[in-house]
Amino acid sequence: MVRLLLRFSEKEVGKPITAEVILEQGVPVNVLSAHINQLGGEILAEIPSAHLDKIVKAFRDRGVVVVVRKLIEVDSEECFHCGACLSLCPVNTITLNEDFSIVFDEGKCIGATCGLCADACPARAISLTR
């Protein structure tokens, strides 16, 4: 499975684009989280890896910005392992290791659709892919 961050602008948000892509491509698109209103927003979706290219194309053809990169970037130079982020993650991306290191399981992160941890980092070490 691959995670895609789909960004809808004000123009596209009124159209049933996700449904259209599912019907047209016949591929299940699992919406993990969404942060969206009339002005646009983001959907985090998961799709089978084998169909990545055609799904990305189908969304892009409809004017949706598709991000396939990592959803969260943690600057290990800046992070001083204080743990301010620990209690904020709703999907258990962040854990405290036995040696008291803060560890990010990036595969679990739902990225910019959530973003609760980023502004809580005193070292400003967390950035979300926009």
Place this chain on the structure above:
Amino acid sequence: MKLNQKTARKKNKRTISELNKKIKNGDIQVLTVEQMKKLVEESGPEIAYREIDVVTTGTFGAMCSSGAIINLGHSDPPINITKAWINDVEACHPGAAVDLYLGATTMSETNPFEYGGGHVIEDMIQGKEVELRAKAYGTDCYPRTKLETTLTKHDLNQFYLLNFRNCYQRYNCATNSRNETLYTYMGKLLPNFKNATFSGSGSLNPLMNDPDYETIGIGTRIFLGGTHGYVIGEGTQHDPRNRFGTLMVRGNCKSMNPDFIQGAAFTKYGTTLYVGIGIPIPILHEGISKKVAITDEEILTDIVDYGVPRRTRPKLGKVSYKELKSGSITIKDRKVRVSPLSSFKKARTIAETLKTWIENATFYLSAPVERLPTDTIFKPMKQTKQIAFVENLIHPAITCKEEEKIEVVAQRIINRSINHIVVVDDQEKLRGIVTSWDITKAVAEGKEKLVDIIIKKVVTTTPDEPLEAASRKMAQHNISALPVINPHKKVLGIITSEDIANLVGRKKLG
């Protein structure tokens, strides 16, 4: 007989100079305080005392009452600075011509909340070049009125960390009862007790391991920001009887290591400095070996509701550092995740580094020249003018029920000449709010049912909230009234921005 007793006593005690001789000879026995706790647990305090000479502690946390003393040297022609900025962060000028004090929490005038004094100190310790701007009145002896230059730490005469409150023995655990996220000096607190935060390294903390200040005092040499520093007194708000002791410390920034001193920003709160402090505790007698065995389980702190913006915030129970470090605690019968704000990883590294320094004889112990007070108390502020609270301005709310017709409600708004009508249920509990604007809009759009236009997500206040905080809430949410409710959501009344404006106006006239 007397002599025998004296020798016996002597046998059961060590002195700092004896330990320093051992350091010099390379046969000092050092453990980090974590290792020592294990040893005491396994072998008891007596054996631990016999085998171990010194233990090392550590903490790495946000310490806001920190800053640096800077001497710039004289310019030509000379200047007697009245105001100065380094990287747009204003420094205070507490003394003669070119002495500055740069506070960790002062924020940049061009990038506030993101960059501040703490960051400037870190940048300078890293050797980065910074920009200095200064202004002066100009005098006969100091004619210059303006100055701009760039400099690094190497250009300064003195660059000392001078922190007047550091190293809190322990601290509160913070949580939030309100229905909105709070951004505080205790980090980000999610609504409705969804998380909690705490600070301090618990059983690793220096003062927790010397709670009676037997070895830590004025003149104690310590690890400060990666170099040698000194305790120069008790910190401000030192409250040893309640186990809220603090320290005042000093150290040379020029030789500090940026791994152990870092600027930080708390969103919507401000900037600060993370400071690494490690203190050696010489095991001078068996009693100290017992005291350093204190565990996280034995260190308790209060869970405090930061949702109440008052000096005395409600306490919701006690919790141990063991529970806090486990990642979750229980608040009101619910499991709540917790964030530490200080780094245990760094605290541990500090204790290990200090251990190595002592073993390698690059760090010697010092006996305090004076003990720290063990009986001071932390008093609240004397206030000669009392501020106003919501309860001073509350008035009855005009209410309606959900099932009422828009027309009827509109009529009530006109009759009472008000702008806000509070929607309640049969028990007078808050269901929503409707404004005259909502009604106007509903009429324009041809809506008839009140239910369709009720605002369900209502920003509220309580009688004991300071008026200033309530007023800030209204401004933040761009609204002009707040229903006043009790903990059971029963509507007690309402306050409006108009009431506040009238009060302020009256005060000015008076």
